Amino acid sequence: MTIGNPTTTATLAKTAQAAQKFNEVLVLMDDQTWTWGLVTTQLSHLKMEHVRLPSSIKIRQSWERLKHAARIIVAWESKGRSGGAMIEEILSVQPNFNVGERIIVLTTNPTHEDVVYFSELGVRRIVRLRNRDKDLIQAGRELSVHLTLEVGKDKIEEAWRKLHFILDTLPKVVPPAVLARVEDSVRKLKPEEFTARYLDAIAKVEMFKENDHEALKCWHAALDKNPNYYRAYHNLIEFHRLRGRPNDAIALMQKMHELNRQNISRLIGMGEIQMVLKDHQRAEFYFKSALDRDAYASGALNGLAEIRFHQGDLEESRRLLARSQLAYKTAVNLNQAGIDLVRKEKYEAALDHYTRAQYVLPQQDKGPLLFYNIGLCYTRWGRYRMAKEFLRIALIKEPNYKKAAKLLEQVELKVGEPQAA
Numbered sequence: 001m002t003i004g005n006p007t008t009t010a011t012l013a014k015t016a017q018a019a020q021k022f023n024e025v026l027v028l029m030d031d032q033t034w035t036w037g038l039v040t041t042q043l044s045h046l047k048m049e050h051v052r053l054p055s056s057i058k059i060r061q062s063w064e065r066l067k068h069a070a071r072i073i074v075a076w077e078s079k080g081r082s083g084g085a086m087i088e089e090i091l092s093v094q095p096n097f098n099v100g101e102r103i104i105v106l107t108t109n110p111t112h113e114d115v116v117y118f119s120e121l122g123v124r125r126i127v128r129l130r131n132r133d134k135d136l137i138q139a140g141r142e143l144s145v146h147l148t149l150e151v152g153k154d155k156i157e158e159a160w161r162k163l164h165f166i167l168d169t170l171p172k173v174v175p176p177a178v179l180a181r182v183e184d185s186v187r188k189l190k191p192e193e194f195t196a197r198y199l200d201a202i203a204k205v206e207m208f209k210e211n212d213h214e215a216l217k218c219w220h221a222a223l224d225k226n227p228n229y230y231r232a233y234h235n236l237i238e239f240h241r242l243r244g245r246p247n248d249a250i251a252l253m254q255k256m257h258e259l260n261r262q263n264i265s266r267l268i269g270m271g272e273i274q275m276v277l278k279d280h281q282r283a284e285f286y287f288k289s290a291l292d293r294d295a296y297a298s299g300a301l302n303g304l305a306e307i308r309f310h311q312g313d314l315e316e317s318r319r320l321l322a323r324s325q326l327a328y329k330t331a332v333n334l335n336q337a338g339i340d341l342v343r344k345e346k347y348e349a350a351l352d353h354y355t356r357a358q359y360v361l362p363q364q365d366k367g368p369l370l371f372y373n374i375g376l377c378y379t380r381w382g383r384y385r386m387a388k389e390f391l392r393i394a395l396i397k398e399p400n401y402k403k404a405a406k407l408l409e410q411v412e413l414k415v416g417e418p419q420a421a
Contacts, residue, residue: 024050028086040052055082091121101124167201196225268297271290272303302326305330309360331370334353372391
């Protein structure tokens with residue numbers, strides 16, 4: 001190894017800088033020679049710094065660095081992972097990411113299903129590629145236009161994007177004053193003639209106001225205006241799920257699935273609904289279908305892991321959760337199942353459940369809540385010494401856990417008393 005080699009030093013410095021954040025153009029693409037050749041040539045011609053990353057990159061884990069990219073170019077037909085899967089993960093990490101402006105999709109042979117998928121994801125900048133000189137020149141020009149257009153120039157579109165993010169991230173119960181401000185923001189964007197977008201936003205406001213009849217009326221009117229406004233379908237599906245109507249929700253999801261079978265989050269959603277309906281066989285089908293399209297789909301890994309957990313296949317459950325980037329969500333579900341058993345005074349069953357949960361969950365997802373709940377179970381069962389040990393672990397994991405500290409104080413007073421048999 002040559003110490004002080006200028007090339008090595010420069011490479012390390014550039015790598016260190018990239019590790020902090022990517023503010024260049026980010027290209028998510030496998031090593032597809034002619035496609036990458038076109039992109040890097042065009043970006044170099046425009047004097048735009050750029051970084052290529054493989055489609056297999058874990059976007060969620062790297063998002064703090066990746067989100068600063070000036071533009072993200074996505075190869076739709078990447079071999080390792082589809083462009084749709086990559087964009088869905090971006091949106092799952094940052095729902096308000098400006099897909100329409102900041103993502104450019106490169107595609108070689110888009111199908112009708114792809115076109116629907118583009119619309120569902122909000123992709124608007126699409127460059128079609130053909131490996132012929134004349135077509136490559138044209139594709140290069142189109143790519144150049146997309147790369148150099150100013151982001152956020154259309155103030156109305158920017159206002160709608162921000163409003164959609166607010167509507168999508170409101171809690172289940174919204175304070176009236178907050179909801180009034182949101183509704184006022186929607187009304188200010190009222191067009192001269194009602195559009196599907198406006199009617200859909202009003203429907204969502206009416207849903208939060210619990211005016212369900214009016215909400216449904218607006219959503220149906222939105223879809224009458226524009227049957228291809230997929231956001232209205234998504235919101236209507238979510239409405240049915242929130243109102244405890246899983247069969248209505250899945251009927252709409254299956255209708256959307258007929259138009260686009262590649263949407264991964266919808267497949268996961270259908271699996272989750274089947275879990276609610278206690279149909280684990282159908283749930284497994286949907287989770288596996290999602291994983292067939294994206295082996296990195298954490299929601300599907302979680303769902304399948306929970307099915308295996310309930311089937312008693314703890315090794316497979318553990319393996320699946322080890323691959324998931326969202327295993328904490330399964331930890332929440334398993335915790336809730338244990339709480340339900342404690343409420344029913346099934347203490348032995350609850351402790352067996354928690355023991356199995358501890359085994360399958362990754363170390364980083366064995367949070368203080370799990371140990372607090374085990375301590376609570378032992379407390380309710382009258383086994384205070386064991387309760388004390390688990391409450392101490394909860395406080396080691398989270399020293400400011402007030403509920404655990406309070407329960408520990410109560411338990412310590414009981415330790416000297418006779419233990420339950």
